[in-house]
Amino acid sequence: MLRPSRQPYPHDLAPKKHPAQPRAKATVRAVLDATARILARDGYDGVTTNHVAEAAGVSIGSLYEYFPNKQSIIAAALARELRQIADEVKGSMRTALALPDQPRGGIDHWMRGMMASLDRRSRLLRVAMREVPFFWDIPEARNLSETLQHIAQEGRRKSERVLHFDDPEADTYLLMTMCWAAILQTVLYRPAHLSRERLTRTLVDMVTKLL
Amino acid sequence: MLRPSRQPYPHDLAPKKHPAQPRAKATVRAVLDATARILARDGYDGVTTNHVAEAAGVSIGSLYEYFPNKQSIIAAALARELRQIADEVKGSMRTALALPDQPRGGIDHWMRGMMASLDRRSRLLRVAMREVPFFWDIPEARNLSETLQHIAQEGRRKSERVLHFDDPEADTYLLMTMCWAAILQTVLYRPAHLSRERLTRTLVDMVTKLL
DNA sequence: ACTTAATCCGAGCAAATGCTCAGGTCTACT
DNA sequence: AGTAGACCTGAGCATTTGCTCGGATTAAGT
Incomplete structure (x- = not known):
């Protein structure tokens, strides 16, 4: 395979020219x-x-x-998809906060929203995260993580709940990371033992209990 | 690049001949x-x-x-490393169970053991999990996940603790997955916001609280 | 109509890379 | 000493693949 340089990954992931017509x-x-x-x-x-x-x-x-x-072609294709995911996740957070039965109902709604969004693109995401060497160099990929964090922090503030530990910010970060990881794990890598529904319920239970 | 077949990944990851001399x-x-x-x-x-x-x-x-x-060369190199990790994790579980102050002290010891084991090989693991397309086809990689589950289930039984939800088995699986994911996230991807020490403490707090 | 720029085409080059193979060297055993 | 087989060598083949470039075609502006 022809590699443009000795550097492991190109930082040249940006498109070249805008299509006008x-x-x-x-x-x-x-x-x-x-x-x-x-x-x-x-x-x-x-x-x-x-x-x-x-x-x-x-x-x-x-x-x-x-x-x-x-690389820039692949990066652009993935970036487009990641932007859609971010939008969908933001959307489900908005509706989640408007629900009654907080925080349980909200968390439940949000979880299901995230899983659905990922599920629709599971094959693509699996390849992207497992094989694309420069995936985390795509700005939209970094953004998605940050966006999730922001949304989670915002949700925590709006619902006026705090974790029962030391530092609400760090706790929320960690909890978000763990939930996100668990969701990715199950949506992308499909464990045989655990059904989607069961995961969701248990996850909601755990988070509710910790809040 | 020459690809041996049209199949996405070769299942021909096994070595060919044993070195005798x-x-x-x-x-x-x-x-x-x-x-x-x-x-x-x-x-x-x-x-x-x-x-x-x-x-x-x-x-x-x-x-x-x-x-x-x-592929088989890379697989063999990774398999060797994964076997060592599995051994180290098993070892730290053994000593963890012998500690006083259960479950908190045990969990703390075990977490730190796992993190140290991963930390020693963080660059290699990062590449392996992010770029090697057939990583999860390596038997030792699948084994590591299973081993973790077994150890966790065993630890739960021995320490005679149960999660407060429905099905202890599924709950333990989920909790283990989440912890593992959080550890990987921080060890391999090094978030700027959260120090290693802070993560460990918060993680131990959470798990203890859920038990 | 004329010019300029945007867009598209696709044969083929240059380079990289997985792997073979024919033959050499070393070790163990009789 | 002789032999079989384990082990090593490395030039080079076959193939793949990213990408260029000269030129054709279409659209926009005047």
């Missing part, structure tokens, strides 16, 4: 769609530029009109 | 050492067979005397 926008969209599809189906090494171009129905030359290299 | 054992050891070193330093794509052979001080031909392909 509608024709060009359609091209870029087709490329990102194809990339996401191939990535989910064939894994990281299954993504070759020629293959992507063919699947998108455009020529190789067109890819490199808008992206400086292969 | 001491000279050969040294060769294999040198190969595994070099592989782990390069993997940790340069990432998955930095591992090339020629490079590994050179770094190990043996010729390419010798690699393929004992391993059928590149």
Whole structure:
């Protein structure tokens, strides 16, 4: 495989040029769609530029009109998906806070919202997090973690609940991390022993008990 | 890059031949050492067979005397490390159960043991879990998860504690998963906000409170 | 109509990399 | 000493793949 440099990962993940005309926008969209599809189906090494171009129905030359290299194509495809997840998670937090039966009902609603959002993209996310070497260099990936933290902190303040330990901020961070990790674990890696429903209920129980 | 088949990942991760003579054992050891070193330093794509052979001080031909392909070399190197981690974690569980001040003291000791074991290999593990596509096809990787579960279940029984929810088995699984995930998160991905010590204490607090 | 820029095309180059193979060297055993 | 087999060597093949580049085509502006 041709590597552009000796550096392990390129920091050149940004697109190259903005598509101006509608024709060009359609091209870029087709490329990102194809990339996401191939990535989910064939894994990281299954993504070759020629293959992507063919699947998108455009020529190789067109890819490199808008992206400086292969990594930036994959990064753009993932970034788009991650932005959607962040929006969906924010949305379910908003409705969760408006619910009666706080905090239990809110937590329940939010958990299910997050799981649904991840579940819809489980194959893609699994590959992204397990195989894409520069995944955490994608700004949207870092953002998602931060966003989750912000939402959690905000939720804690609004619901006027505190964990029963020392530092509410650190406790919330940790609890959020743990919940997120548990959800990822079950949604992405599908353990045989534990059903989705059972996980959700237990998780809600735990968090409620700790609040 | 030459891929042996269209299948996403090879199940051909097993070594090919056992080294019989001491000279050969040294060769294999040198190969595994070099592989782990390069993997940790340069990432998955930095591992090339020629490079590994050179770094190990043996010729390419010798690699393929004992391993059928590149993946099996990486798998063997990681398997060796994972076996050590499993042993260390088991060890710290044994001493943890012998401690006074249960369950708090035991949990504290065990947590610290796990973190130390992971910390010693953090770079390698980070690459392994983030980039190696067949990581979870390595039997030792699956085993480690199972081992953790077994140890946790055993610890729960021995300490005669139960979580306060429905099904002790599922609750323990979930709690173990969450703790493990939180530890991995902090050891491997080094969040700036939260110190190692603070995480450990809070984690022990939480688990103690839930028991 | 003319110009300029945006967009698209795709054959093919340059480089990397997994792995083979024909033959050499060392060890164990009779 | 002789032999079988374990072990090692490394030049080079076969293949893959990221990406360039010269030029065609289409759209926008005047």
